[in-house]
Amino acid sequence: MTAPTIVLVGPMGVGKSTVGQLLAERLGVGYRDTDDDIVAAEGRSIAEIFVDEGEPVFRGIEKRAVHKALAEHDGILAPGGGSILDADTRALLAGLRVVYLSMDVEEAVKRTGLNTGRPLLAVNPRKQWRELMEARRHLYEGVATAVVATDGCAACQVVDRVLAVLAGGQWTNSPRKLQRVEGTGDLSAPAGALTCGAAMLSEDRLQRPEENR
Numbered sequence: 001m002t003a004p005t006i007v008l009v010g011p012m013g014v015g016k017s018t019v020g021q022l023l024a025e026r027l028g029v030g031y032r033d034t035d036d037d038i039v040a041a042e043g044r045s046i047a048e049i050f051v052d053e054g055e056p057v058f059r060g061i062e063k064r065a066v067h068k069a070l071a072e073h074d075g076i077l078a079p080g081g082g083s084i085l086d087a088d089t090r091a092l093l094a095g096l097r098v099v100y101l102s103m104d105v106e107e108a109v110k111r112t113g114l115n116t117g118r119p120l121l122a123v124n125p126r127k128q129w130r131e132l133m134e135a136r137r138h139l140y141e142g143v144a145t146a147v148v149a150t151d152g153c154a155a156c157q158v159v160d161r162v163l164a165v166l167a168g169g170q171w172t173n174s175p176r177k178l179q180r181v182e183g184t185g186d187l188s189a190p191a192g193a194l195t196c197g198a199a200m201l202s203e204d205r206l207q208r209p210e211e212n213r
């Protein structure tokens, strides 16, 4: 049965798409992002779907897109940040390698504050983000096999952290044993991986999906 190598979950702007593309490049596997799948299938941006149809309709579209991707994709998968709100989706994530990319509110505002493409953060982003995380943090942690803190880390450093967790091989779906990687200490990437510096060069080549969020 096909299953993604790693599923990246976390809130808007934490870097799922950025880190996911770099990670896929470093591992030599494919990258898939369900927000992109939805935009391509619908022919309109996520923000437009929210405005045209409302959030519940978007969540239905998202659920179908995520379930399809989980069944088809064997590389790095970045499902939409809110997809863990669905209990069926959380059940499908059980047993997979799921990394929760986390950040604090100040980092979130830095990364998303000036961007108007994320419908759930369009007004008063700091307050919206806090409320959203109060509702979701336990869901992200519940599906995660590892939590990787991204505060103050360049995207390539986050990739190194995820690779270090992957190399450690200690995957578990038990929240009590959840692995956490945080702080600013250096983590060496596993043998064969590019260095962070080399990966930084390739960050310029990443797609910038900002307009679609």
Ligand SMILES: Nc1ncnc2c1ncn2[C@@H]1O[C@H](COP(=O)(O)OP(=O)(O)OP(=O)(O)O)[C@@H](O)[C@H]1O
Residues within 6 Å of the ligand: 010, 011, 012, 013, 014, 015, 016, 017, 018, 019, 035, 080, 081, 111, 112, 118, 150, 153, 154, 155, 156, 158, 210, 213
């Ligand atoms: N580790 C990082 N450090 C600094 N900026 C970052 C980092 N990761 C991503 N960014 C920047 O933050 C913004 C959001 O990143 P990205 O679009 O990858 O997040 P996302 O989790 O995919 O968000 P969404 O759920 O809305 O799709 C982008 O401008 C990106 O360049």
Ligand SMILES: O=C(O)C1=C[C@@H](O)[C@@H](O)[C@H](O)C1
Residues within 6 Å of the ligand: 011, 012, 035, 046, 079, 080, 081, 082, 083, 118, 119, 120, 213
């Ligand atoms: O966290 C969320 O609810 C969202 C995250 C993005 O990936 C998009 O799916 C959309 O902006 C909603």
Ligand SMILES: [Mg+2]
Residues within 6 Å of the ligand: 016, 017, 018, 033, 035, 078, 209
């Ligand atoms: Mg994204």
